[in-house]
Structure formats: C-alpha cells, structure tokens
Amino acid sequence: MAKYPFETIEPKWQRFWEENKTFRAVEDPSVPKDKRAYVLDMFPYPSAAGLHVGHPEGYTATDIWCRYLRMKGYNVLHPMGFDSFGLPAENYAIKTGTHPRKTTLENINKFRQQIKSFGFSYDWDREISTCDDDYYHWTQWIFLQLFKRGLAYEAESPINWCPSCLTGLANEEVKDGSCDRCGSRVERRNIRQWILKITEYAERLLEDLDELDWPESVKAMQRNWIGKSIGAEVDFAISADSPGAGASIRVYTTRADTLFGATYMVLSPEHPLVQNITSSDQRSAVEAYITEAAKKSDLERTDLAKDKTGVFTGAWAINPVNGAKIPVWISDYVLVSYGTGAIMAVPAHDERDWDFAKQFKLPIIKVVASEAEWAEKGPSGDYSAEPAECTAADGRSVNSPGFEGLGTQECIDRMIAFLESRGIGKRAVNYKLRDWLFSRQRYWGEPIPLVHCPSCGIVPLKEEDLPLRLPEVESYQPTGTGESPLAGIDHWVHCSCPKCGKKARRETNTMPQWAGSCWYYIRYLDPKNPTAFAAQDKMDYWLPVDLYVGGAEHAVLHLLYARFWHKVLYDIGLVKTKEPFQRLINQGMITSHAYQRKNKSLVPVDEVREVPGVPDTYEEIATGERLERVIAKMSKSLKNVINPDDVIRDFGADSCRMYEMFMGPLEVSKPWSTQGLIGVSRFLERVWALSERPMTDGPATDTSTPDSLSLSRILHKTIRKVSEDTASINFNTAISQMMIFVNELYKRESFPKTLWIEFVKLLSPYAPHLGEELWQKSGNTTSIAYESWPTWDEALCVDDTVTVVVQVNGKVRDKFETAPGTAREELEKIALAMPNAVKFMEGKSPKKVIIVPDKLVNVVV
Helix, strand or coil: CCCCCHHHHHHHHHHHHHHCCCCCCCCCCCCCHHHEEEEEECCCCCCCCCCCCCHHHHHHHHHHHHHHHHHCCCEEECCCCECCCCHHHHHHHHHHCCCHHHHHHHHHHHHHHHHHCCCCCCCHHHCCECCCHHHHHHHHHHHHHHHHCCCEEEEEEEEEEECCCCEEECHHHEECCEECCCCCECEEEEEEEEEECHHHHHHHHHHHHHHCECCHHHHHHHHHHHCEEEEEEEEEEECCCCCCECEEEEEEECCHHHHHHCCEEEECCCCCCHHHHCCCCCHHHHHHHHHHHCCCCHHHHCCCCCCCCCEEEEEEEECCCCCCEEEEEECCCCCCCCCCCEEEECHHHCHHHHHHHHHHCCCCCCCEECHHHHHHHCCCCCCCCCCCCCCCCCCEECCCCCCCCCEHHHHHHHHHHHHHHCCCEEEEEEECCCCEECCECCCCCCECCEEEECCCEEEECCHHHCCCCCCCCCCCCCCCCCCCHHHHCHHHHEEECCCCCCEEEECCCECCCHHHHCCHHHHCCCCCCCCCCCCHHHHHHHCCECEEEECHHHCCCHHHHHHHHHHHHHHHCCCCCCCCECEEEECCCEEEEEEECCCCCEECHHHEEECCCCCCCEEECCCCCEEEEEEEECCCCCCCCCCHHHHHHHHCHHHHHHHHHHCCCCCCCEECCHHHHHHHHHHHHHHHHHHCCCEECCCCCCCCCHHHHHHHHHHHHHHHHHHHHHHCCCHHHHHHHHHHHHHHHCCCCCEEHHHHHHHHHHHCCCCHHHHHHHHHHCCCCCCCCCCCCCCCCHHHHCCCCEEEEEEECCEEEEEEEECCCCCHHHHHHHHHHCHHHHHHHCCCCCCEEEEECCCEEEEEC
C-alpha cells in the first residue's frame, strides 16, 4: 500500500488556493440573502507562544461548515485577522526594549504561517490587524461618535489597579481578586478615567438576547451580569441631632416588604455623604477604615465567607415607615458602584446583614414569618422574639403594622404604593451592570482622540485629523502614577486645541484591548476603505454574522462590549441590524493528561514515569509518590502542551483537523490522545489506498445486482448522514459514518469511479488537501471547492430488513431479521418461537409482551 504523501500534497494545495484566491468573497448581488453566509472565528491575540492545538478546533469547525456551504451554493464570507493591541507585547517591550509593534508583527507572521498550514479557507485579502493605524483610525472614529452622543465621559473614580501591570482593569478583567493577565492581587485606587455609558443600553442588551441563537449558558451569564431587578428607592432622613442633619440617604431594595425590619443602615466607604455625616469623635476611625477598604478589590469586599467589618459614623437616620432612629455605619461589603451605594440593613432576612448585626450586636427584628409559622400562630400570634436564624425566604409579613399577614409580593406592591403616596419612595429598576472603565494607563493601545484645552475643556479631534498615531518612544515603562508612558512625550502631548487654536494637551490614556475587537467583524467587510469604516452596501450585503465560533470565556467581555457598540452604530443609522452575531457556538476546550499528587498539586509530565511492571500506574520520579492521572488544561508549566506544528509535520494537517472533529461534539471539552490521532491518520491512509484500486465505469447508484444495491445503499446512507450531521455541526458522527463507508468499500477489489467521486466530495470539507488531490487524481482539472454537494435517494436509505432484539425479563436472549414495519402481532409470534426465548421462558406463559416496532420484543414471564 503506497503511503499517503501528505507532506507534498498539503503544501501543493495551499499554494494553489493562495495563488488562485480560491476563497475570495465577492458581493454578488445575484445571490439571494438566504444564500449568503458570514461565518466568523473569534480572531486570536498573536502571542509569542504561537498556536496550540486548541486554536484550530474552532477554526476547523467553521472551515468545514464554510466548505460545505460553498458546495451547497452559498456565497460565503470567511475572514481572519489579529487582535494585536494588548498588555503582553508591552510587557515584553518593558523587559527587552523591543518595540511592541516589532514583536507583534513577528508574532502575527508566525500565527499566519501556522493558520495557513491547516488549509483553512479564509479570504486572506480581508486580513486586518487592530494595531494598524488604518484600522485604529476607525476605532478612534467610533469612539468620537460615542463621545459626541454623551456615551463617553471622564471621571475620577475608584478602579481596580494592578500593581504589576501598573494599569487600571475593568471588573471583567479581575478574576478571584487577581489580575486576569499577570495574576497579581488587585488594589483599589482613585484615578482619572474615561468611562463608556454601557448602562444606557442595559435594557436593550437584556431584551435582545431573546432574539439570538446563542447557548443558553452564555445568555444566562449576560443576564446575570446585567443583573436587572425591580424594587423601590426609599429615602431615609438623617436625624435632626446628627451631623449632616437635613440630608437623606437613598437606598434601593427589592424587598420593600421588610422595611419595618430595617434596624441600621450601611454606606459604602466611598459614599459621598460619609464625610458630611461623620461625627468628630468617629472621624479618625472612619478615615482609617476608608483607607483600608480602598486596598481591597470588589470581589474581596463582597466575599460572603469573609468576616464582616465596619465603623459607626456617629450619625443616625429615621426609618420612614415607623419613625425609628437607626444607626448609620460604613462597611466594605457595600459597594458604591451598586444601587445607590447605601443599604437599609434587615438582619433577620439577609445573610450579610445578619452576620454584621451579630458581629456588632445590632438589633434583629423578624418581619417575615414562614407559611408554616403563620399557619400555626395566625394573625394574633406573638412574633416578637429575635429569630434563631436568618431566613430570606418569602412568607407572611409580621411586626409590620398595616401590612401584617400579607404575602411577600402583595406586601411589596402595597408598600411601594404607600411610599409613593407619601413621597418617601418610588418603584425603581436597578441593574448590576456598571459603566465600562475604558481607559488604560499604557502605551500599546489606541490613543484616545481628545484634547484638554484650558479654555474650551475637552475637545474631540477633527475627524479629518484621524488617525491620531502612537508616537515612537524609547521607554514603555508605566509611570505608576495613573498616567501612561505617553504623558512623558512632550512633543506629542503638547498640541493646539482643535477648536480655539490655543495651547492644549492630548489625552494620554489609551483604549483597552477590547476596543479593536468591538467592531472588527464590520471592518472585514471593507478592510481597505480609506473614507469610511465600511461601505453601506457591503454592510447591508453581509451583516449580521450568521455563525460566530469562539470560547465561552468571552461571554461578559468581548461579546457584551461588541453588542453595545453595535447598538450605538445601529442608533446612529450606520448598521441596519440590532445585533452583530446571530448564532454563537462555544467550542469546548482541548485538554490534556496531567498527574496529580495527593495534595491536588500537579506534576510536570517530564517528571513522571509509569511504574515498571504496573500498567497505567504513575509516580513522581523525584519522590516516588504515586500519582493520579487526571484531565487538565494544557499548560506550558506542566509541559503537556501539544504543538500543532509537530502534529502537522508527523501526521499532516488533514489528520489533525479530522481528529479534532472526531474527538467528540464541538461544544464539549475533550482530552487529547495521540493514539486517537494515529487512528484518524490510518483512516486517511486507507482512503488514499482505496484511490489506487481499479475503478469501473458504472453509475454511482446501481441497483441491478444484490452487491451493487448493497453498495448503493451504503453510499446514500452515508450521503444523508454526512449531509445532515455537517449541516447541524455534528462533525464527529459524520466522520464515523465516512469510516463505516470506507470499511465497506475496503472489502471490494474495485468499485464505480462515480461512486468514489461522490464520497470524495463528502470528505473534502473535512480533509480538504486530500479531497483536492483525490478530485484531481480522478481526472478533474478544477478545484473541488465549488462542486455541487451530493444528494441522496431516500428510498435507498431504507433497509430491506431490520434486526429485532428478543428479551426475556429485560435480558437479551435472541434476535431475528424481519421486514421494516412488520405488524406487532407478527413480531410477537416470531419472538415467542425463537429458540432461546423458548428456553429462558422455561415453559411459563408470558404475563406481558412489550413491543417496540422494528427494534425490540421483551417477554415478561
């Protein structure tokens, strides 16, 4: 058997596709809207490490689907580019003095070469890179549209500060209290920031999720992040004998029914009223607490497991429903960024308030009784005792004059009406979503196109003066003062005001990495347009993206930000769709084996060996400790990363592509197995071997003999199965069916060439290099990429016989062949006569016979 020469075939077809621009997309107006497909991968950040085998999983999936759609007559747009601004390149520049642009371009070249080695059918003429000034020209232009609409504002605000990266981080970039980039513990600092009003779009971002074909888990994550709740805003007046008398504290609550149980109040340490209401004897303690709270991240502050801390301000407030005088505290478990930055504390019915009240010996009043307690005691019962435990469950209102006995929701509604009638509160909607912290104190990002003028204030650059390019610098070291390295470049910073012409200073913060990825799917439509971010006719032709594939880790980062920007562009009239990505698929992670000690720590694979003479048992070489083999994320530190360059060198790109799709459903995580890869490689070897067998001139579908009928049946079943599974992106089962077909064909010394060609078409989206070679080998001179997809005859997909299993008391005892659709009475008659059924019935009469037509007869005796 001649070896499948992938090492020559694959480069050959990659050159052919590139030289002939085989996958170049053109806006052909004759193609109807329902025959156009915009298929997009989340573009990669070009890191120095290059691709790992996880990258091509999603890329392969979209490529198979695109190739299938082209053969089904679709006009397909499938582009690729690079998300090339960001911290890693700048951190490397700080260490080495190498310009971020240089390392980024080197990394892009490496990524491009690796991506092309897989044979993906991208339209490379549309390649974009977010750090190119002809790209970020339009990122800046979109920012100016946001600024002009009042959606970008400057504020001195507490932010997450990474002491290692020396920059501010959005909440979404903080994981478990640490920087998502470098792992350092995050601090809180007050810094001048640019912020985008994503909260203006909270309701629309929430409502429009219902129109999207996205995984429910991602939609749930966005809904939770936006965090809509309906409740009430209530005003608590500061008591007349307290500092700050005459002021009031506004709180937001979803449980207005519990107002009678509010026994104290808590303000965020950053709340603007704190300084006004703090008494002189409490001021030093309050100031010290504010200083300590500023060092903690939001996540640390709101951790339910942590001990509650706080300080009494010396002020008192008046509960508006009963006139009770209650103390006002500050505590870091209340965030100034959520609600109003102040809470009414109801310790009997809120866990955090309960813990705080217990810590500081504050009163606890039950105002909600369980249904069971209410049924036992009734309206005249005594509910005055302090509860033994906190309960947040709904129930019946108690200790609430005028509202007692009401169910929770009815009491909420009546209480809000009561508050509104007296002008001390109102129904309100609240969102957990905060405005987007948009500026970064770094060099390697898009300059923000604004100028600070002493006379005119903040002035946008004129659109004709874009792009505002990054200056060349010698030092990329962050200042650590809240200003970026750009602040030290006098010749760039000092400029003239675009409005009055007087001396002014440029904005020195830069945009976050997310800016360029918010709209890149639009620039692909018209990547070289010098006068607009994209031509209207091209946006009308392709948008929205029909299928978007990428990792679930972007659920509340990129995906939320991109939806926000798209809606702004929709409101301006620049795009005509409300959403950017109609369908979303999150590919699962490709994991690897790792080795775990008893203490759950992991050992690098090169420090592990299999115990001699004990298969599948592993030990740490240095200590001899027995290890458990587990599934873990690929990691350079664990030395279990699979380099795709090595896989392609040893097995070929088509083997790697097909193996990653054969591992399991696209959406689930799967462990890498080199043995599995070898199995797929052998399958392609068998396909190649079949191509060298003699082929006859008969038709692809031949029912003239039992053998030809059998072969025609397996072909049409394969066409149907591969077609349906490819259309539904169930690639693993499509490959399984192709393997069944090849095994069947392998039994024959020869077969019709036309039948073989139909199979080659099915194979070609999955193994495109081999598909092209086999197509050419069959005498064709054009690419297979735009050939028509095979069709099947449903009649030939129906079997002449089916196998029916016979069970006795649920255990398989026999089986028989029969015609499809055999009557139930006949199935029962045949089953009861089967030798093994008779044997295991032991002469007993059946109590019941359960029949599943065409599949099973179960005799119960």
